[in-house]
Amino acid sequence: MNLDLDRLQPYPFEKLAVLKAGVQPPSSLEHISLGIGEPKHPAPPFVTEVLADNLNCLSNYPTTKGLPELRQAISSWCERRFELKPGSMDPERNVLPVNGTREAIFAFTQAAIERKDDALVVSPNPFYQIYEGAAYLAGAEPHYLNCLAENGFIPDYDAVPDEIWQRTQLLFVCSPGNPTGAVHSIDTLKKLIALADKHDFIVCSDECYSELYPDEANKPAGLLQACAELGRDDFARCIVFHSLSKRSNLPGMRSGFIAGDASLLGPFLLYRTYHGCSMPIQHQLASIAAWNDEAHVLENRSQYRHKFDAVLRVLRPVMEVKQSDASFYLWAPTPIADDEFAKGLFEQQNLTVLPGSYLSREVDGVVPGAGYIRMALVASVSECVEAAERIRRYIESL
Numbered sequence: 001m002n003l004d005l006d007r008l009q010p011y012p013f014e015k016l017a018v019l020k021a022g023v024q025p026p027s028s029l030e031h032i033s034l035g036i037g038e039p040k041h042p043a044p045p046f047v048t049e050v051l052a053d054n055l056n057c058l059s060n061y062p063t064t065k066g067l068p069e070l071r072q073a074i075s076s077w078c079e080r081r082f083e084l085k086p087g088s089m090d091p092e093r094n095v096l097p098v099n100g101t102r103e104a105i106f107a108f109t110q111a112a113i114e115r116k117d118d119a120l121v122v123s124p125n126p127f128y129q130i131y132e133g134a135a136y137l138a139g140a141e142p143h144y145l146n147c148l149a150e151n152g153f154i155p156d157y158d159a160v161p162d163e164i165w166q167r168t169q170l171l172f173v174c175s176p177g178n179p180t181g182a183v184h185s186i187d188t189l190k191k192l193i194a195l196a197d198k199h200d201f202i203v204c205s206d207e208c209y210s211e212l213y214p215d216e217a218n219k220p221a222g223l224l225q226a227c228a229e230l231g232r233d234d235f236a237r238c239i240v241f242h243s244l245s246k247r248s249n250l251p252g253m254r255s256g257f258i259a260g261d262a263s264l265l266g267p268f269l270l271y272r273t274y275h276g277c278s279m280p281i282q283h284q285l286a287s288i289a290a291w292n293d294e295a296h297v298l299e300n301r302s303q304y305r306h307k308f309d310a311v312l313r314v315l316r317p318v319m320e321v322k323q324s325d326a327s328f329y330l331w332a333p334t335p336i337a338d339d340e341f342a343k344g345l346f347e348q349q350n351l352t353v354l355p356g357s358y359l360s361r362e363v364d365g366v367v368p369g370a371g372y373i374r375m376a377l378v379a380s381v382s383e384c385v386e387a388a389e390r391i392r393r394y395i396e397s398l
């Protein structure tokens with residue numbers, strides 16, 4: 001087998017299962033999980049209807065490139081959402097449907113990395129675990145940039161030496177960030193594009209939480225938008241990843257897209273035809289309906305807004321928590337070690353949260369996720385409020 005497989009770390013949820021093994025939570029309390037970032041709001045009925053109405057499509061192989069109508073719907077969505085020059089997003093060349101961004105992030109990395117001894121993939125730290133695994137299996141080394149409170153959880157890109165940028169083939173940006181919820185400003189994105197030009201690397205912006213933001217007047221900026229503001233209509237060196245999982249509460253549909261630089265997406269399409277990961281036609285048709293509608297996304301955001309408000313009201317007196325810039329995560333410091341905190345919370349309150357140290361690696365003697373927990377506010381408002389009350393009782397008991 002590929003020896004690089006040995007470099008893959010156990011997934012954070014495996015570590016969490018080990019932490020919880022043998023612990024007996026109180027049976028008087030129902031278990032609540034704020035652990036996994038799996039949306040729990042209902043899927044939009046008009047999308048599931050399209051899916052059900054098109055099951056006859058199961059008789060046909062889907063193409064890797066996807067239906068022109070889907071690529072058109074995605075291109076139009078990008079132009080509307082990120083204020084792109086009309087017609088700058090060519091559905092034939094700038095967009096590909098993918099089966100969720102996880103698959104696409106992994107696959108794109110395999111296709112993009114040129115196997116050189118010194119190849120680097122630069123990743124935020126803490127980070128979404130696929131960035132690291134994708135780098136290892138593509139034969140590259142991950143290079144982590146710590147996301148610390150003093151920098152608003154955005155990596156200090158200015159502190160990265162030229163020698164590192166020179167070896168960088170691919171930079172992962174996660175904005176809004178998992179687990180911190182921090183959003184990169186458009187100026188930071190423009191700065192990254194300039195660095196990519198100077199040192200010849202690809203910027204991969206994972207924007208799968210871009211539609212979950214608290215302020216309707218302040219949407220997170222995207223990498224394509226930064227390109228548009230720079231007049232960079234070919235999106236050179238820039239790739240974005242988007243998904244219906246969080247935007248439309250459709251994690252089971254496995255539907256997203258990758259968009260940007262046509263000179264990168266062309267070879268990636270070739271890679272995908274061999275890889276064999278086309279989206280089923282009925283899922284493509286349902287995805288068109290989802291991308292063409294914003295009313296359900298507005299309603300989704302409103303539900304998260306109420307949830308954050310209610311949870312923060314309960315937690316603020318005992319924890320240093322604040323509304324995240326975007327996403328459905330709360331990233332909060334713990335009064336004791338994060339894994340000990342998570343274990344005790346499970347033991348005393350039958351509540352699961354994710355220790356931040358499981359999402360980050362040690363760099364320069366610092367584990368930037370240590371001393372934090374990630375709370376995914378995915379359950380109903382009442383369940384999230386009940387969870388917050390249990391966390392508060394637990395902290396008060398320490």
Ligand SMILES: Cc1ncc(COP(=O)(O)O)c(C=O)c1O
Nearest residue numbers: 037100101102128178208243245
């Ligand atoms: C930062 C980040 N990127 C990508 C994904 C993958 O999402 P999906 O494959 O459902 O689009 C997730 C899922 O939780 C995530 O947190």
